[in-house]
Amino acid sequence: MTHRFPIKEIARQAGLGTATVDRVLNGRAHVSPQTKMRVTAAMDELKAQEAQLAARGRRLFFDFVIEAPSRFSREVKAAAEAMLPQIGTAVCRPRFLLQDIMEEDEVVAALMRIMKRGSHGVCLKARDTAKIREAVKMLANARIPVVTLVTDIGGTDRLAYVGLDNAGAGRTAAYLISLTLGEPQGMVLATRSHERFLGEEERESAFVEALASERPGLKVLAVQGGGVDFETSKLLTESMGDIRNLRAVYSMGGGNRSIIRTLEDNGIRPEVYVAHDLDRENRELILNRRLDFILHHDLQLDIRNAFNAFLGYHRLSNELLETPISTVQVLTPENVP
Structure with missing residues (x-):
């Protein structure tokens, strides 16, 4: 089989070992028809990429x-x-x-x-x-x-x-929470994945300022760290003693399944939950009405x-x-x- 590409490049494109590709190219025995087709297809793809590169x-x-x-x-x-x-x-x-x-x-x-x-x-x-x-x-x-x-x-x-416009997102979260809650007293949990993520810092700062203006009776409890499920659950569990009359959650950095589970394990279900990003986990949570709002961007x-x-x-x-x-x-x- 004639070709102008290195065997390693063909093997990488085909997802096969170099020895297998070598057997196909040299017409040796013990090669299945499907393997031959994969090598041929890989070479055709490499030719197309080469033509694309020349054109573009x-x-x-x-x-x-x-x-x-x-x-x-x-x-x-x-x-x-x-x-x-x-x-x-x-x-x-x-x-x-x-x-x-x-x-x-x-x-x-x-x-x-x-x-x-x-x-x-x-x-x-x-x-x-x-x-x-x-x-x-x-x-x-x-x-x-x-x-x-x-x-x-x-x-x-x-x-x-x-x-995302992070400050705008924080103000939007504050607006949604202040609009949704009736009695303007209690606590709001604001979670970040890490204190050194500048975007989440901008979200939190704008959120705290806007919420204080709209609902001064709501106290914000900030929990920083986590982002992955185990760490999020651990940090939130350590903060449970500080939570009194929790009304809402604003999750800036993810780990929402763990946050919800940890709160429920302690008999707490907030009236409104605002999260970020429509990833697979959050899609499932909001469709099951475990999240109330997702602040999403394209x-x-x-x-x-x-x-x-x-x-x-x-x-x-x-x-x-x-x-x-x-x-x-x-x-x-x-x-x-």
């Missing part, structure tokens, strides 16, 4: 470094992959590093590896710390643009921020804006580098898309 120009590699629960990371990966066919000026290849929890040094090490091997852009969701800010500056100095996703990193030369639009920012940086797009911030959409059990 450069091949660009973008790195996604995301610290978030897997439920959110899956949504980011799916949104990025859905956007690829819509990019007409280059062939874009995303590479993903997705982890529930990444310590500061892990993020910095990952960014330094990317700088060493090269990249056309980094889409970053990470905590706002001094070391991470310095690593972002180093990438920018190496002419590797960084776009922050959902939560920003201050004091850096990042190219753009894409994601993640695919955010990813599209990130790609546009990268393409503009490399002069492959006429899109403006000034990227729009996503406005919040209020979802209820009756209007879940």
